[in-house]
Amino acid sequence: MFDGFTPEHLALLRGAGVPAAWPRGGVLMRQGEPADRAVLIETGVVKIVSESANGYVSLLALRGVHDLIGEFGCLDDTVRSASVVAMRPVHGFVIAAPRFCALMEENGPLALAILRSVINRLRHADDQRAALGSxxxxxxxxxxxxxxxxxxxxxxxxxxxxxxxxxxxxxxxxxxxxxxxxxxxxxxxxxxxxxxxxxxxxxxxxxxxxxxxxxxxxxx
Missing domain, CATH: 1.10.10.10 (Winged helix-like DNA-binding domain superfamily/Winged helix DNA-binding domain)
Structure with a gap:
């Protein structure tokens, strides 16, 4: 089970990124735009939302302190499938996609931790769908x-x-x-x-x- 990034992993992610801040309502990532960066959240909470063709907005998840967002798009080089919006003032580290991918290639333990984080989210989503479906x-x-x-x-x-x-x-x-x-x-x-x-x-x-x-x- 994934218990979160270790202090060493967080230090590596911070070192690869640039500090940034967003006010409440600020858009960290926008649906349809190129996936050119990942963000490590240091403080605050964001919501991940997806807008359908008919304009309906779905809340997919909330993310908070020490969560990594945007890594999916960095890894498969696609456009954003959802937007990320600050629900409270957010501070974090922006990691450019090429640097993020290089960091994973350079550091096996970090890459494994990120993979475990992704698996944990997918498993949680599956469990939640199964529970809520009944x-x-x-x-x-x-x-x-x-x-x-x-x-x-x-x-x-x-x-x-x-x-x-x-x-x-x-x-x-x-x-x-x-x-x-x-x-x-x-x-x-x-x-x-x-x-x-x-x-x-x-x-x-x-x-x-x-x-x-x-x-x-x-x-x-």
């Missing part, structure tokens, strides 16, 4: 909300001792859970009644992560 829309919303808040939420003790504040819109949550915004609204309403979540503008606060983990919707 769940109702309401359960999918709760499961995705819990996972995203644990991975990318920030502590919000002013709401509750173990609360997690997640910068995510209801439409983005619907996209991540593979359901409609109406289903998200209904689910959040029930979770609010159970005092498990609160909603804020452009954000959702999970008040009781443990309670949300064990929550079962009415009628199930």
């Amino acid at each position: 769940s109702t829309a309401v359960v999918r919303v709760a499961q995705v909300l819990l996972e995203l808040s644990e991975r990318h939420g920030t502590p919000a003790p002013r709401w509750a001792p173990k609360a997690r504040h997640l910068k995510l819109t209801q439409q983005e949550l619907a996209s991540a859970a593979g359901t409609s915004r109406e289903s998200v609204v209904r689910t959040l309403r029930e979770l609010h009644q159970r005092e498990l979540v609160e909603t804020a503008r452009g954000a959702i606060v999970v008040l009781d992560p443990e309670g949300l983990e064990w929550w079962e919707p009415e009628g199930d």
